[in-house]
Amino acid sequence: MTDIPFARPFIGEEEEQAVLRVLRSGWLTTGEEALAFEKEFARFLAEDTAPLPCCLAVNSATSGLHLALEALGIGPGSLVLLPSYTFTSTAEVVRYLGAESVFVDIAPNSGNMDPSALEYTLSRLESGKAVPGFRGAASRPKAVIPVHFGGLPCDMASIMHIARKRGLGVVEDSAHAFPARCPFPAPDTGAVQRWAGTIGDAGVFSFYATKTITTGEGGMLVTFDTKIAERAACMRSHGIDRPVWNRYADTKASWYYEVTAPGYKYNLPDLLAAVGRAQLSRASFLLSRRREIARRYDRAFGGVPGLVIPPTSPGDARHLYPLRIAGGAEPAPGAGTESRRDAFIRRLKENGVGASVHFIPLHIMPYYKNRYTLSAGDFPETYKRYRETVSLPIWPGMTAEETERVIAVVLENAEKTGIH
Numbered sequence: 001m002t003d004i005p006f007a008r009p010f011i012g013e014e015e016e017q018a019v020l021r022v023l024r025s026g027w028l029t030t031g032e033e034a035l036a037f038e039k040e041f042a043r044f045l046a047e048d049t050a051p052l053p054c055c056l057a058v059n060s061a062t063s064g065l066h067l068a069l070e071a072l073g074i075g076p077g078s079l080v081l082l083p084s085y086t087f088t089s090t091a092e093v094v095r096y097l098g099a100e101s102v103f104v105d106i107a108p109n110s111g112n113m114d115p116s117a118l119e120y121t122l123s124r125l126e127s128g129k130a131v132p133g134f135r136g137a138a139s140r141p142k143a144v145i146p147v148h149f150g151g152l153p154c155d156m157a158s159i160m161h162i163a164r165k166r167g168l169g170v171v172e173d174s175a176h177a178f179p180a181r182c183p184f185p186a187p188d189t190g191a192v193q194r195w196a197g198t199i200g201d202a203g204v205f206s207f208y209a210t211k212t213i214t215t216g217e218g219g220m221l222v223t224f225d226t227k228i229a230e231r232a233a234c235m236r237s238h239g240i241d242r243p244v245w246n247r248y249a250d251t252k253a254s255w256y257y258e259v260t261a262p263g264y265k266y267n268l269p270d271l272l273a274a275v276g277r278a279q280l281s282r283a284s285f286l287l288s289r290r291r292e293i294a295r296r297y298d299r300a301f302g303g304v305p306g307l308v309i310p311p312t313s314p315g316d317a318r319h320l321y322p323l324r325i326a327g328g329a330e331p332a333p334g335a336g337t338e339s340r341r342d343a344f345i346r347r348l349k350e351n352g353v354g355a356s357v358h359f360i361p362l363h364i365m366p367y368y369k370n371r372y373t374l375s376a377g378d379f380p381e382t383y384k385r386y387r388e389t390v391s392l393p394i395w396p397g398m399t400a401e402e403t404e405r406v407i408a409v410v411l412e413n414a415e416k417t418g419i420h
């Protein structure tokens with residue numbers, strides 16, 4: 001039997017043709033394809049009553065997060081609140097700008113940033129009291145980055161309420177959440193939900209190779225704030241004050257431009273944007289496939305003693321399937337010091353099923369741990385979740401047989417690992 005990888009992109013004829021089209025066009029870097037991708041992405045996220053969001057294609061979500069924070073004026077002396085339970089991108093961009101990350105624990109159920117922990121951390125900082133990593137420093141909270149973990153939308157209504165009453169910026173790390181719907185009551189329009197990534201000041205999606213739609217590497221910054229959009233567009237392209245991508249190809253375009261800031265080079269080339277357009281046109285199909293697989297897993301694992309299926313909501317993008325193993329940190333029977341969770345992953349691999357762990361918390365990573373003098377127990381829910389979780393394969397091209405094989409291997413090895 002062939003192995004089942006943890007992730008595999010869904011690539012077909014459309015993506016192949018898109019790449020050939022660009023290769024043969026004579027224009028490989030950012031141009032018409034990137035502009036079309038941005039327009040189509042904006043149309044996808046359009047709500048009935050609202051204007052189209054501004055969408056900026058970038059070469060990664062990391063770049064997009066950096067641009068969004070830069071446009072919000074984050075810099076030395078700023079504190080940015082974010083979960084420790086995320087990928088390092090979310091925090092490293094804060095350091096790029098000379099600002100500091102303040103970690104917030106997750107809610108025990110959702111795995112997303114806990115609004116009450118956010119409120120608690122902010123009020124302690126405001127009254128000069130210590131929080132893990134900070135002891136009444138001169139820095140001030142400036143922004144919050146909620147992460148829609150695994151595609152499950154955060155409690156954005158609570159997070160926006162907490163941030164807005166203090167004038168904090170909000171950047172949604174939506175790397176997992178394309179497309180996801182958030183419950184978000186808006187009394188002025190009567191809307192009851194919004195797309196994840198369109199609620200804060202800016203939202204950033206990832207098109208990394210394992211994400212819900214992919215260009216290999218890539219991302220999209222989304223905002224309704226034209227000031228943020230203008231600044232981010234300028235900084236995406238070396239701090240140049242106007243679009244100049246067509247200065248070589250279009251005989252009417254001027255050669256003249258001005259550099260207004262030491263910007264970055266974060267544009268998405270047309271070769272990748274063309275793949276993104278093909279992927280975008282499949283986004284709803286890909287979502288329905290992930291949902292089918294997740295539902296099948298839910299039925300198979302729900303009620304099995306020792307296994308805890310991931311929480312979900314109707315708008316969940318189902319990017320990951322983070323199965324939890326109760327007591328996963330306990331030693332596995334007959335496996336020395338190896339934990340149940342670690343033994344379980346090893347057994348899955350031995351049986352040809354790829355698995356992963358989302359996430360190793362940032363507060364136990366050497367850099368953040370040392371910089372902020374943190375210990376594992378500072379964010380107990382995050383640490384507990386990390387020790388119990390295993391992400392199963394949930395890629396849209398998985399066949400029914402492959403899904404059933406993952407289920408069989410999980411159930412058989414849960415028993416062998418002493419999970420039930």
Ligand SMILES: *Cc1c(COP(=O)(O)O)cnc(C)c1O
Pocket residue numbers: 059060061062063086087089090147173175176205206207208217218219
């Ligand atoms: C993948 C990921 C990112 C970074 O995405 P890139 O496009 O690879 O830069 C950021 N945040 C989270 C939560 C991610 O999983």
